Amino acid sequence: MSNKIVCKFISQEAIDDFNKRNNFNVTKLTKEYNVHTHKKVEGRETKKRSKDNTFEARKWWEQYWWQMPTYESHDEPKPFAKVTFVFEDNELELAKKIFNQNLTSRSKWAWYPELIPGYYKKLVVIGGSSKHKYPIYVISKGRWDKCYTSRYLTQMEVDHFVVCEPSEYEKYKEHVENKYATLLQLDMSYKDRYDTCDDMGADFPKGSGPARNFVWDDSIKRGAKWHWIMDDNATSGFYLNWHNEKIKCRTGAIFESCENFVDRYENIGQFGLHYDFFCASYQYHSPFTRNTRVYSCILNRNDIVNSEGKPIRWRGRFNEDTDLSIRILKSGYCTVLADWTLFGKANTMTVKGGNTDTIYVNGTTEKSEMIARLHPDIAKVMYRFHRVHHYVDYSGFTQELKLKPGVEVTPGENNYGMKVIMVDDEEDKHQTKSFLEEKYKDAPAYEWPGIYKTFAPFEEGGELIKLKVDPNEMCISELNQPVK
Numbered sequence: 001m002s003n004k005i006v007c008k009f010i011s012q013e014a015i016d017d018f019n020k021r022n023n024f025n026v027t028k029l030t031k032e033y034n035v036h037t038h039k040k041v042e043g044r045e046t047k048k049r050s051k052d053n054t055f056e057a058r059k060w061w062e063q064y065w066w067q068m069p070t071y072e073s074h075d076e077p078k079p080f081a082k083v084t085f086v087f088e089d090n091e092l093e094l095a096k097k098i099f100n101q102n103l104t105s106r107s108k109w110a111w112y113p114e115l116i117p118g119y120y121k122k123l124v125v126i127g128g129s130s131k132h133k134y135p136i137y138v139i140s141k142g143r144w145d146k147c148y149t150s151r152y153l154t155q156m157e158v159d160h161f162v163v164c165e166p167s168e169y170e171k172y173k174e175h176v177e178n179k180y181a182t183l184l185q186l187d188m189s190y191k192d193r194y195d196t197c198d199d200m201g202a203d204f205p206k207g208s209g210p211a212r213n214f215v216w217d218d219s220i221k222r223g224a225k226w227h228w229i230m231d232d233n234a235t236s237g238f239y240l241n242w243h244n245e246k247i248k249c250r251t252g253a254i255f256e257s258c259e260n261f262v263d264r265y266e267n268i269g270q271f272g273l274h275y276d277f278f279c280a281s282y283q284y285h286s287p288f289t290r291n292t293r294v295y296s297c298i299l300n301r302n303d304i305v306n307s308e309g310k311p312i313r314w315r316g317r318f319n320e321d322t323d324l325s326i327r328i329l330k331s332g333y334c335t336v337l338a339d340w341t342l343f344g345k346a347n348t349m350t351v352k353g354g355n356t357d358t359i360y361v362n363g364t365t366e367k368s369e370m371i372a373r374l375h376p377d378i379a380k381v382m383y384r385f386h387r388v389h390h391y392v393d394y395s396g397f398t399q400e401l402k403l404k405p406g407v408e409v410t411p412g413e414n415n416y417g418m419k420v421i422m423v424d425d426e427e428d429k430h431q432t433k434s435f436l437e438e439k440y441k442d443a444p445a446y447e448w449p450g451i452y453k454t455f456a457p458f459e460e461g462g463e464l465i466k467l468k469v470d471p472n473e474m475c476i477s478e479l480n481q482p483v484k
Helices: 012-022 054-064 092-099 148-155 166-175 209-221 253-262 320-330 365-374 426-430 433-439
Strands: 004-009 030-034 040-042 081-086 109-112 123-127 136-139 160-164 181-185 226-231 237-242 245-249 268-275 288-290 297-301 334-344 379-384 387-392 418-422 451-455 465-470 475-479
Touching (some): 004 092, 123 433, 148 237, 160 166, 160 209, 320 365, 365 379
Parallel strands (some): 004 109, 136 160
Antiparallel strands (some): 226 297, 237 245, 465 475
8 A cells, every 4th residue: 555545525524524533633724644643734725716718618519419419528526625644654454444445555545435436337228219320330250259249239229230251151140140130241352452551461361441341332232321330349338428427328329319410411521439438437528529530430421532532441451440530531521529429349459359369469560650651741650558559640630510501400409219217236237128118118217416426424324425516617516415
């Protein structure tokens, strides 16, 4: 354990309770406190700063947010007081007793009372229709026994295609194909004519680009104006980002909301869902970001062309997703990355199969170098996220979203029939859409109780105390009575 632990107190009542339990004399102004000598360092009362326009500036997206699902986001609330407690070395047991919680040898901070995780674990999104306008494709290789994305789409009762290579077709048919998942065999000629953008030769695997181009052409043959293409490693499925909490989705209505959004604008070339691990619950997020990269769960417009009027398609053995987003942006289109709904993808190179065992077997250096070579004006190679990685500067892309002629702005929310409910048993979250909607057909929509964190009781055996937050002020406003 560190010989210092920073404790965040949620209220004056919390400080009073803490002092009573430990016979300390901590105050709101205490900055540092020695648990043995009771020596403390006091700060000064600071004047409340005048409200700036930071919060107002965050509302830029509201002009676009009509007939879309309810969306609220905020920062982690500021503690009422924050005190650094000084211990001697190896006093973990003493720290546990003082803070009345199970700290570990790696603990460097704590809330008082103890922060109780998992308050929203029994919430799930159901309702609405899982019918969607544009075809959904999941490309998969070597993962017939763990094609996670298809599993979740099936639980959500969303029709989709799973694209596999002919040599693996029988295995996918046995493990993956079902009422909602239809298998398509990759036309292997797409590999023969694929532009790898390198000189590594035909014997080295060409990655997922050929399958992506096959999907693009297949969707056009089906008469679609857009198509979804998803990686097969959504190990935790799909989420609705609801008041900073990532709530599991058991409905495909999220895709309908995405499709309706892109259909309003004439200049979106690509849309996608952000990764869930990039959307931390303690940070503010707008419901979408414009003009950036889109990975893994993508809605591509089928008729996009470059500045020369030639159709844009996938290319490159490595980092083909980054390259495609950049070329779409350089051609003048907008890209949109959604945070109102999220893709629960596994971290790169953590799931066996796919590209992990083939083109990325030697790490990520080659893929990073390729994107820097293809786009030297905005991309470079760096050491990031504990590995060699690429960095792309998207700040030069400032194109605005343009409504299609004749599209009228209609104020108001549209949750597409979706509702958040609380299940009786957390295991129910893993059931299908139909099961949940039948079992909980009379369940009311769960209403956000106006809290951001849930804390342990002051008194042993007491009831939970909830921290109420005013999202406009981004700080604690009051402490509710114990929850019944």
